Amino acid sequence: MAEQSYIFDFVRTPTFFENFNIEFSVNDMYQVSSINSDGSYEYSNSPSDNFELVWIDYGADNISDYLNSDGTLKSSINVYDTQTCGLDWVKDEYNDVRIELHDEVEFNIGDTNVPLKAILLRDATSGFVMGYSINMASFSVTNLAVFDSDVIFWNITRLNNYG
DSSP: OOOOOOOOOOEEOTTTTTTBTTTBOGGGSEEEEEEOTTSOEEESOOOOOOEEEEEEEEOOSSGGGTBOTTSBBOTTSEEEEEEEEOEEEEEOTTSOEEEEESSOEEEEEEEEEEEEEEEEEEETTTOBEEEEEEEEEEEEEEEEEEEOTTOEEEEEOOOOOOO
16 A cells, blocks of 8 residues: 555644643743754753654544543543654744644554544643544554654744734
8 A cells, every 4th residue: 555644734622721831831842942054953951752642543523522621531532542742842033832743653553444533632641632633534544654753733823913
């Protein structure tokens, strides 16, 4: 089978900002202090991989069907696999921020077809789901699913009103 690429559009959960630095923390992310001429990052800290990508093989179409009232994953949700990951906190000169995947993440599926309904990003300690990408129709994946290290989950920008 030929290699295929898919685009996942990650959306922040409805209570992302209310739980920012409460259920998940910037201090648990790799904070970029400078960007080298080759595009590589220098970091001001060295946390562990404090987050998880969660593979959901069967599920609903709405995030509210996946989450408890505290923003954690319902125990009734079927999780196919979970992989730990780190996140980069990249601030620009305007104090706008990107939250990116720190290193490549691989789901080793093997020689079988596994449906992919949703991918969730959550804090590994609190279990708080920060964001998600839910496919309207699941699709089958075989062998290996790779999330590249240059995945940008979100741009968090300040909106300026000058009028």
